[in-house]
Amino acid sequence: xxxxxxxxxxxxxxxxxxxxxxxxxxxxxxxxxxxxxxxxxxxxxxxxxxxxxxxxxxxxxxxxxxxxxxxxxxxxxxxxxxxxxxxxxxxxxxxxxxxxxxxxxxxxxxxxxxxxxxxxxxxxxxxxxxxxxxxxxxxxxxxxxxxxxxxxxxxxxxxxxxxxxxxxxxxxxxxxxxxxxxxxxxxxxxxxxxxxxxxxxxxxxxxxxxxxxxxxxxxxxxxxxxxxxxxxxxxxxxxxxxxxxxxxxxxxxxxxxxxxxxxxxxxxxxxxxxxxxxxxxxxxxxxxxxxxxxxxxxxxxxxxxxxxxxxxxxxxxxxxxxxxxxxxxxxxxxxxxxxxxxxxxxxxxxxxxxxxxxxxxxxxxxxxxxxxxxxxxxxxxxxxxxxxxxxxxxxxxxxxxxxxxxxxxxxxxxxxxxxxxxxxxxxxxxxxxxxxxxxxxxxxxxxxxxxxxxxxxxxxxxxxxxxxxxxxxxxxxxxxxxxxxxxxxxxxxxxxxxxxxxxxxxxxxxxxxxxxxxxxxxxxxxxxxxxxxxxxxxxxxxxxxxxxxxxxxxxxxxxxxxxxxxxxxxxxxxxxxxxxxxxxxxxxxxxxxxxxxxxxxxxxxxxxxxxxxxxxxxxxxxxxxxxxxxxxxxxxxxxxxxxxxxxxxxxxxxxxxxxxxxxxxxxxxxxxxxxxxxxxxxxxxxxxxxxxxxxxxxxxxxxxxxxxxxxxxxxxxx
Amino acid sequence: xxxxxxxxxxxxxxxxxxxxxxxxxxxxxxxxxxxxxxxxxxxxxxxxxxxxxxxxxxxxxxxxxxxxxxxxxxxxxxxxxxxxxxxxxxxxxxxxxxxxxxxxxxxxxxxxxxxxxxxxxxxxxxxxxxxxxxxxxxxxxxxxxxxxxxxxxxx
Numbered sequence: 001x002x003x004x005x006x007x008x009x010x011x012x013x014x015x016x017x018x019x020x021x022x023x024x025x026x027x028x029x030x031x032x033x034x035x036x037x038x039x040x041x042x043x044x045x046x047x048x049x050x051x052x053x054x055x056x057x058x059x060x061x062x063x064x065x066x067x068x069x070x071x072x073x074x075x076x077x078x079x080x081x082x083x084x085x086x087x088x089x090x091x092x093x094x095x096x097x098x099x100x101x102x103x104x105x106x107x108x109x110x111x112x113x114x115x116x117x118x119x120x121x122x123x124x125x126x127x128x129x130x131x132x133x134x135x136x137x138x139x140x141x142x143x144x145x146x147x148x149x150x151x152x153x154x155x156x157x158x159x160x161x162x163x164x165x166x167x168x169x170x171x172x173x174x175x176x177x178x179x180x181x182x183x184x185x186x187x188x189x190x191x192x193x194x195x196x197x198x199x200x201x202x203x204x205x206x207x208x209x210x211x212x213x214x215x216x217x218x219x220x221x222x223x224x225x226x227x228x229x230x231x232x233x234x235x236x237x238x239x240x241x242x243x244x245x246x247x248x249x250x251x252x253x254x255x256x257x258x259x260x261x262x263x264x265x266x267x268x269x270x271x272x273x274x275x276x277x278x279x280x281x282x283x284x285x286x287x288x289x290x291x292x293x294x295x296x297x298x299x300x301x302x303x304x305x306x307x308x309x310x311x312x313x314x315x316x317x318x319x320x321x322x323x324x325x326x327x328x329x330x331x332x333x334x335x336x337x338x339x340x341x342x343x344x345x346x347x348x349x350x351x352x353x354x355x356x357x358x359x360x361x362x363x364x365x366x367x368x369x370x371x372x373x374x375x376x377x378x379x380x381x382x383x384x385x386x387x388x389x390x391x392x393x394x395x396x397x398x399x400x401x402x403x404x405x406x407x408x409x410x411x412x413x414x415x416x417x418x419x420x421x422x423x424x425x426x427x428x429x430x431x432x433x434x435x436x437x438x439x440x441x442x443x444x445x446x447x448x449x450x451x452x453x454x455x456x457x458x459x460x461x462x463x464x465x466x467x468x469x470x471x472x473x474x475x476x477x478x479x480x481x482x483x484x485x486x487x488x489x490x491x492x493x494x495x496x497x498x499x500x501x502x503x504x505x506x507x508x509x510x511x512x513x514x515x516x517x518x519x520x521x522x523x524x525x526x527x528x529x530x531x532x533x534x535x536x537x538x539x540x541x542x543x544x545x546x547x548x549x550x551x552x553x554x555x556x557x558x559x560x561x562x563x564x565x566x567x568x569x570x571x572x573x574x575x576x577x578x579x580x581x582x583x584x585x586x587x588x589x590x591x592x593x594x595x596x597x598x599x600x601x602x603x604x605x606x607x608x609x610x611x612x613x614x615x616x617x618x619x620x621x622x623x624x625x626x627x628x629x630x631x632x633x634x635x636x637x638x639x640x641x642x643x644x645x646x647x648x649x650x651x652x653x654x655x656x657x658x659x660x661x662x663x664x665x666x667x668x669x670x671x672x673x674x675x676x677x678x679x680x681x682x683x684x685x686x687x688x689x690x691x692x693x694x695x696x697x698x699x700x701x702x703x704x705x706x707x708x709x710x711x712x713x714x715x716x717x718x
Numbered sequence: 719x720x721x722x723x724x725x726x727x728x729x730x731x732x733x734x735x736x737x738x739x740x741x742x743x744x745x746x747x748x749x750x751x752x753x754x755x756x757x758x759x760x761x762x763x764x765x766x767x768x769x770x771x772x773x774x775x776x777x778x779x780x781x782x783x784x785x786x787x788x789x790x791x792x793x794x795x796x797x798x799x800x801x802x803x804x805x806x807x808x809x810x811x812x813x814x815x816x817x818x819x820x821x822x823x824x825x826x827x828x829x830x831x832x833x834x835x836x837x838x839x840x841x842x843x844x845x846x847x848x849x850x851x852x853x854x855x856x857x858x859x860x861x862x863x864x865x866x867x868x869x870x871x872x873x
Contacts, residue, residue: 166818170815171806171815171822174794179752179755180752233743235736314755314765362817396758618813619816622856625858626853647758647760648760648763656860661858
């Protein structure tokens with residue numbers, strides 16, 4: 001059996017490829033297109049390997065029981081999981097079809113040439129198509145992982161200019177989002193949320209409920225969960241407002257207003273030593289923090305902080321569900337249909353085979369946002385209102401105030417450099433809440449759904465222990481690729497913090513890489529060594545050296561002469577120490593109002609073999625811009641009585657007036673394994689910005705957001 | 719309920735609706751123009767942008783009845799997947815969209831901008847685009863596509 005996570009679950013070629021429609025290939029995948037354009041990459045892989053045109057290939061939207069269970073579309077794994085599986089499945093299929101074509105055309109196999117779905121006997125006009133060769137069982141064989149795949153020198157499809165799957169539909173308003181679903185029996189629904197997490201419903205004015213029912217508007221109440229459903233969407237919007245005024249809530253507890261960074265260090269926590277390979281140890285004694293005090297070392301201690309961040313999708317989360325009394329059908333734009341099905345079936349005590357969950361695109365999710373919750377809300381309402389398709393949309397207010405945020409983090413680093421300019425000690429202690437409250441099959445998945453805590457039969461809020469896998473949540477990318485004495489890495493998984501948290505793009509890597517790569521610059525500066533040379537002098541990994549050297553060259557080529565007082569900075573990491581290598585440079589200036597203006601972004605990435613270069617560039621550049629937004633503008637504000645950041649004024653994000661010119665270079669590595677690139681840019685971007693601010697102003701900002709307040713505060717400290 | 723008369727993408731239509739219903743709901747649910755998206759219902763993000771007498775206008779707050787007698791255009795009116803408008807074609811070729819939720823609104827604003835001025839200044843472009851939020855970070859590609867449209871340069 002395969003060791004590959006996707007092929008071990010779905011070993012047959014037929015699990016991945018479907019030729020049953022004439023002149024079309026349909027790909028099955030468990031990875032969903034959340035804007036990272038995985039459908040385009042998968043279609044390109046299949047087109048390249050099978051000699052079928054890109055246009056003839058369609059990629060199914062994942063549905064439970066019909067498509068492979070590949071877990072979550074997360075962790076930049078889509079290419080390593082589904083990309084790999086489809087590469088091997090298509091190559092296996094090509095060999096099978098080639099053999100059969102050779103037999104049919106009575107020529108040796110090496111005389112078969114393939115193009116446009118035709119298998120042709122070389123030098124003749126005899127040919128046969130995949131579809132003509134198809135029989136019922138031909139693909140009912142195991143994917144051969146040792147199969148000979150196409151020689152990269154013969155590639156003719158991958159990385160060629162193309163219009164991505166769905167792109168023309170998006171441009172013309174014809175791409176179907178979950179939010180656009182329409183059924184004849186459909187009701188539009190809205191949830192009426194309590195003011196904050198710790199409220200229960202005290203009373204609901206029955207007169208209002210009665211008046212609404214006379215207007216044909218359903219009010220669903222299940223414990224402290226309230227929703228409305230109506231035929232017209234705006235009826236539901238208005239009804240939700242009326243019900244909101246008719247509901248009285250009792251607050252059982254308030255949100256702690258204490259400084260979050262004090263709570264991170266003082267609250268109850270699991271403190272774990274992180275060993276080589278970044279695996280936490282429950283047994284190993286954490287060594288005392290020692291300081292190399294003698295004159296031959298320069299030692300720096302610094303604390304880096306990031307606040308809670310939102311996923312902040314442009315489209316509020318939505319879900320759709322229909323319960324016919326026996327089976328429940330759910331439509332979602334989340335990242336994992338199978339775990340969501342487990343959560344739904346557990347919550348309603350239904351057999352898994354009575355629940356189906358299918359993906360329909362939504363706005364970008366960037367991790368575990370409100371999508372799972374919205375689908376679950378729709379399912380609750382559907383159970384109360386059978387035989388209607390319930391299209392539930394969260395409001396902007398719901399999205400901002402109820403999504404699970406990316407945790408605030410504090411990273412304390414103490415590091416030394418010796419007289420030779422080499423790192424002589426490194427200690428990094430990181431503190432954060434969990435990055436994983438997604439539903440997980442077999443781990444009480446229903447309790448991960450926010451509304452499960454408000455139902456009549458309410459479930460307790462989940463308490464999730466520390467992730468123990470290599471490069472898991474909080475400790476992701478704590479370890480660096482630089483050569484140095486064994487570092488002291490300590491992970492603190494902190495409990496009882498005020499806000500709901502879960503997976504936000506890159507998990508702990510964003511904070512850890514920001515801290516690590518800022519400290520690298522601080523050490524280099526103290527040692528009076530160029531920060532790029534300092535990094536290069538600590539590296540043996542050739543691919544790391546290559547991306548940093550290329551970045552150095554790219555930045556040198558584009559020195560910005562037209563702006564005064566610019567600062568340059570860089571950051572580097574290999575995401576999860578196992579995915580893409582990414583070096584980021586930035587050129588910025590700080591204006592008189594102490595605001596950061598971004599001028600140029602420099603991105604160099606080694607993502608192994610690249611299938612869709614435009615897609616990878618878009619992910620890297622988008623990752624840069626999103627991370628720049630986190631760095632410069634964002635923090636979730638809250639007070640005793642709940643979340644304060646409830647719209648785009650109270651939670652500003654980056655806008656078009658601060659977008660740098662992009663200079664992006666991909667390292668050519670055709671024939672190498674795929675390395676996920678979707679999250680590679682974020683951490684290095686944060687460090688590059690902080691390092692560039694330091695170069696531009698002489699001020700070191702260690703706490704996000706790097707807004708004018710932070711820069712003014714750094715100036716006062718200086 | 720009241721009958722309102724609208725002109726959308728050149729067609730005259732009548733809709734029986736609650737007169738205070740914002741335009742976006744009528745366009746999406748009654749008339750099947752789902753390109754414009756509901757993003758904030760606060761006129762903050764621009765996902766719901768349509769053209770009203772040629773001007774980019776948020777459709778998520780103002781009642782549909784206010785738009786009687788005006789020319790409303792949605793992204794569907796500019797082109798189809800098989801026959802895209804120039805803006806749509808260049809945006810598609812530049813692969814500007816990631817999730818695509820904000821895209822229709824941006825295509826709409828950019829279409830209006832180029833109708834008024836085929837060679838807009840940087841400031842005008844920024845002012846136009848700043849009415850839109852994007853979370854995937856497609857901004858730089860959108861700016862590149864707009865620059866390509868501005869100069870007429872071929873890829």
